[in-house]
Amino acid sequence: DAGVTQSPTHLIKTRGQHVTLRCSPISGHKSVSWYQQVLGQGPQFIFQYYEKEERGRGNFPDRFSARQFPNYSSELNVNALLLGDSALYLCASSLGVGMNTGELFFGEGSRLTVL
Amino acid sequence: GQQLNQSPQSMFIQEGEDVSMNCTSSSIFNTWLWYKQDPGEGPVLLIALYKAGELTSNGRLTAQFGITRKDSFLNISASIPSDVGIYFCAGLMEYGNKLVFGAGTILRVKS
Numbered sequence: 220d221a222g223v224t225q226s227p228t229h230l231i232k233t234r235g236q237h238v239t240l241r242c243s244p245i246s247g248h249k250s251v252s253w254y255q256q257v258l259g260q261g262p263q264f265i266f267q268y269y270e271k272e273e274r275g276r277g278n279f280p281d282r283f284s285a286r287q288f289p290n291y292s293s294e295l296n297v298n299a300l301l302l303g304d305s306a307l308y309l310c311a312s313s314l315g316v317g318m319n320t321g322e323l324f325f326g327e328g329s330r331l332t333v334l
Numbered sequence: 335g336q337q338l339n340q341s342p343q344s345m346f347i348q349e350g351e352d353v354s355m356n357c358t359s360s361s362i363f364n365t366w367l368w369y370k371q372d373p374g375e376g377p378v379l380l381i382a383l384y385k386a387g388e389l390t391s392n393g394r395l396t397a398q399f400g401i402t403r404k405d406s407f408l409n410i411s412a413s414i415p416s417d418v419g420i421y422f423c424a425g426l427m428e429y430g431n432k433l434v435f436g437a438g439t440i441l442r443v444k445s
Contacts, residue, residue, distance in 0.1 A: 261435030
């Protein structure tokens with residue numbers, strides 16, 4: 220069974236550019252969450268989507284946006300990239316939201332480097 | 335915001351030894367999860383805990399959900415070299431939609 224798949228795995232951008240990261244959840248999972256992991260820290264919550272609706276947003280600026288498609292895949296967009304956006308961006312899928320569906324399964328991440 | 339305090343920050347142990355790490359919080363969580371992350375990869379779910387006081391095992395791993403719902407611990411028995419990695423605790427609040435992660439415990443094993 221395929222796990223959570225993310226693309227691209229690595230990318231390099233320059234300041235001011237924008238980036239789109241993609242995620243396909245585990246088959247049957249309807250919720251996708253995005254996390255940012257800076258080197259040496261635990262993942263930080265960015266967004267959660269369930270049934271194509273945003274269900275939660277972390278403390279990130281409006282330069283970060285996301286959406287979920289009818290097939291439950293998702294995109295994370297970051298505009299006007301800053302050096303500090305360099306991080307591993309993790310996508311996680313789960314069956315739904317809340318208790319007992321809170322087990323998140325992570326992809327391998329997209330490593331973004333901003334120069 | 336919610337914070338999880340995870341300790342120790344790092345451990346360097348002899349192969350065969352037991353390992354213990356824990357997480358504490360000032361907030362109540364309804365779900366505790368433990369993940370392991372290898373370099374260049376995403377976190378892998380090890381154990382999920384849903385009830386206060388619950389003790390759950392997964393092979394050599396045992397985790398407990400604290401009675402106060404503000405803490406959890408993870409034990410690894412008879413460590414082996416492939417246990418090397420970063421272990422994260424994560425908490426989910428009632429009706430929550432985001433996991434709050436600890437800063438991680440780096441585990442190194444001497445063979």
